[in-house]
Amino acid sequence: MTTKDDNNPSGHDAGRAGLQDLLQVFHGVNEALFVHDSKGGILELNERAMRMFGVDRNRALDLDFGRDFFAPHAPMRKLSRLCSRIDAGGNLLFSSTARIPGEGRQFSVEVYMKKIAWRGREAVLTTLRDITRHKEYESRLRIRRKQLEAILDAVPIATFVIDHEHKVVIWNKACEAFTGVLRDKTLGRAVDSRIFYPGPGRQVLADLVLEGNVEKMCTLYGDKNLASCLYIPDAYEARDTLNIQGEARDIYFLAAPYQDVQGRVLGAIETIQDVSDRTRVERALKSSERRLREITSNIPGVVYQYYVQDRDTKMFTFISDGVRWMFGLDPYKVLEDQELFFQSMDEDIRATFLQALESGGESDELQEFIFSMPGGPDGEKVWIKNRALCRVREEDGAVVWNGVLTDITQEKRLEIMRSEVERIVRHDMKSPLIGIAGLGRHLLKEDLSEKQRNFVVTIYQSGIKLLRMLNNTMSLLRIEQGTYTLKEERVNLAEVFCSLHEELLPSAENKGVKLEYYLNGAAMTRSDSVETKGERILLESLFANLLHNALEASPTGESVQVVIKRSKDSCLVDIHNQGAVPANIRDRFFDRYVTHGKQYGTGLGTYSALLIARAHGGDITFTTSEEEGTHLFVTLPIPY
Template sequence: MPELGATRPPPADLWRDALALAGHGAMLHRGGHPEWVDPTLAEQLGCALPALYARPFHAFDDPQNAERLRRQGDACLAGSEAEAIHITVNTPAGATRHFEVRARRTDDSTGQRVLQVFIERAEAAPQRRPDASIRALLDQIIAELPIATFILDAEHRVTHWNRACERISGIPAERLLGTRDPWRAFFDAPRPVMADMILDHADATSLEPLYSGRWQYSPHIPDAIEAEGYYPSLGESGRWIYFLAAPLRDTDGTLTGAIETLQDITERKTAEEALARTNERLETTVADRTRELAEANARLAKDIDHRETAEQELLKRYIELTELNCQLHDAQEQLVQSEKLASIGQLAAGVAHEINNPIGYVLSNITSLGGYLDDLFRLFDSFEALEADRAPDDPALLAVRKLKQEVDFDFLKEDLPALLRESEEGASRVRKIVADLKDFSHADQTQEWAWANIVKGIESTLNVVNNEIKYKASVVRNYTDIPAIQCMPSQLNQVFMNLLVNAAHAIEAPGTITITTAQPDTEHVRVSIADTGCGIPEAVKARIFEPFFTTKAVGKGTGLGLSLSYGIVQNHHGRIDIDTTPGQGTTFHITLPVQQPDADTTPSADSSGGSPPPCGESTRKVK
């Protein structure tokens, strides 16, 4: 007994036979390469079957028909619902045939294919006309578009020339509508515009002579072309125009016209030309300097040519020069920062000189004024005691009482001492701010080794950068009793400033900056600055001390803060260590020697350092 289904033909044979019986032409292809063509289709088209296998879409007489068939097949392969299309074919024998073409995708183990079935109809499918109101709305939209736009129909006649097009070309729509002369807006003699070339299916060989490398197929719009050019007839001194032309098709894919838009890019091209001239001048300057350097190198090589080791000596000098340039660059950046701090110090000194004396006058006068008020209030108390001896209806007494009510004497007596206290506190705060700024910059000290209390330096730095921190984080101080160290105080203050500001910038939501001091051994002290910010990724951590490396936005950082801080700590024979966890925060540990190995070991009696006041083991939090 034969196996069930053994005599059943394969599925492909089934639908091929079914199509043959139905009398419809059909073609099965993969990406436009036929794998099977129904002989009925060859008969309907009046061509040989091998010709259909060789060039299937060329048998359909019109390039538009071929393009529409390709589009339908591509839609099937993409998984979209492919609508039926209607085409009209003129056979070699002169007959006209109308087909409704339906398509579907077939999948099997060998891949995907497209089956297109050609159902012959007695007459062409009726063309759908857009509703008059819709067409009027479209006309109005095109007319009001801010982008210059014109449209040609399939016969190359101008159907639309909007107001923006009138402005950019200077030609009213009435002169061009219904004509085949859109070229008049741009050229002195007749020649096709880009919309004409879309309608003529122009290829690269036709476009290149007209646009000389200033055109391309649009990367965004199928079958569209972009171009640009300079047109001296536009405007007072000519304009650069960018063109975009695209085909217009009806619902069946038939080409019904072309649309072209124009944009004035004169300003952009002018800027590009200015930039090109600048680049050219820069390249010339660089070439001149390079030539001068080459000539100098040649002279140098010639000067030492008589030596047996000329090549080695030149290489040695080059290496030394490179290293010296690197050292000079680093020194220059540190000098810039030092000059900034020096300027701050000079400013602080000037402020102290100009403000301290007036503040002294104010504080002295406030103290004197307080004494005078006490005397006046005692005098007023004596006058009030005399009131009891006067007649209640004494005119003078009544006048005094009325005046006391008018000026609210009781309120004045209570408020004046408070005003004096607040004024004294404000003046004292000004004096304290000036002192902190002066301590931070150490403008009154030279850049020499000095014994300093680094806790005092941290506090001065916190006062200076308080505005950067106070809106981002609370500062927690964990100070322990550590000795004074031999250092350059203003440079260490710069390190603390960089780390504190970076910590504040790393915190997005309100967080905490914790400052901890410790003495890990008798010869070193350690300052740790921890934040609850975003942390540092491992890939970035290895580069944070490189000059000019920064993760901040453009204009927010120079990439020099940590590099200079690293150099300062190295110059102090110390080190910086980092503990960081992305998303949780970062801690910088600064370890410094108590005494510098090559500096003066005698503490100055009047230095700003000396032994720091004991900080104890307490922890205090200041918001």
């Protein structure tokens, strides 16, 4: 018996062509495809599957799909049971562990199974996607989240984080202690506002910041000192008096969105601080402006009155019980012998404190200074602020100080924490900046128009300048505060200037200015030895700032000369350019933020250079005139 199709060869040809098209699509899919029966017999596989498992088609057709292509304990070892679970028109999707036949090497895959008809029989189409890298990313993400949780758990400020669905993902230990609510009760759920506010549930500040709903923020927090945060973009802060764990507290809370590197908002973070003590101190200080002469017992810390008649007659006339818990001293014994108080301090702190007390004069301004001393747990430093008002008694001319000592150790810890966050930010910013500067330098080798070259030079200079600023920000801050300790080493200035020459050469060539270096009257080379002592990175910053300024100030076609002369105990570096310092800034040339005529000048180059020079025991001076140009003289010590 024949059919219509049997008598129609063109129909058979069309069928075969359709099958060939289907097989071509089958083999062109970028994921591994297997067609097999429920017992593991392989009927067909595509080219991607062959490459993934390193087998050819003939070998694969002789293998058992469940036994040979999957790890011993993988679900696919019970293939027939899995296949029986696939309903008509249904599918299975799960993760498993595949292996290379004969090798044993294993890797993670995502498995998608679906029943199909294959060449007139029931079969299963299984798609395998290698998710090894995805698993690695997930593992890294889990590790980083654990690290972040550990960091936030070490933060003494109550902090919680919500994701883009407003569900809590982090609730740190300080938040548990502050609210009395364990993290297990909050994770994966929206923040329960009843932890903070009585009555029906409502959105907390983090929810509103995440939505960017300023109107609702004003409705809920308008009477709670709501304000945008000055130093965090899109963040808001507020203060309120709340009943937390049955106790009324003055609370300061701040919420900010957090983003990925593409700028997409991923969630929000909120910190909650009990500022009850701070609020009480603020109120007490306002009152003390009117009644500062009275010694009060409600100010936290050590309240004291100190009397100075002359060099030999000086004593505490009052000291509060705060000295007991802050210094571990009996207040009555301190009144009898003031040395008990001062001997607990280091000699330099003791001298500073006594000098301040003995040199006072009538003033309406509160005098403040901060000092540290051992006394915390495990020998940790305790930071203390002295805040006092001085009066001169009319009857005998004696100087009387009414003051208070407060423990600001916690504030100092927060400063250190903030510095660490700044360090992390600087580190994360350096990589893209290095890339920007490197790309700029590479582009300068290309055939560019003058306008394009100017743009690229600006990009290169800005990248290098910002990199240097990031590297030195915290060091300069500590130098400025007088708390920086140099990590001294021998530094060869010849190597420093050779390195800076390569960095500044694109800018110099673009402007048509030559860079020349001389040592004791002869041209200097990298092999020369001109040693000084100090920190190389800081000295590079010093001379980079001065050379950069000299290049900017130099007329086109001239040269910037660096002349180094050594003497017995110092090294003199003369940086000369033909430009003159404008007359209106010569008296303030080394002051902070002083600049003139520079589109992107910050006015920090010479200021930071002078800070660094003096931190090294050196100095910077200059001469300038329209005829001779400008000479900057940097003096540095040489190692013995």
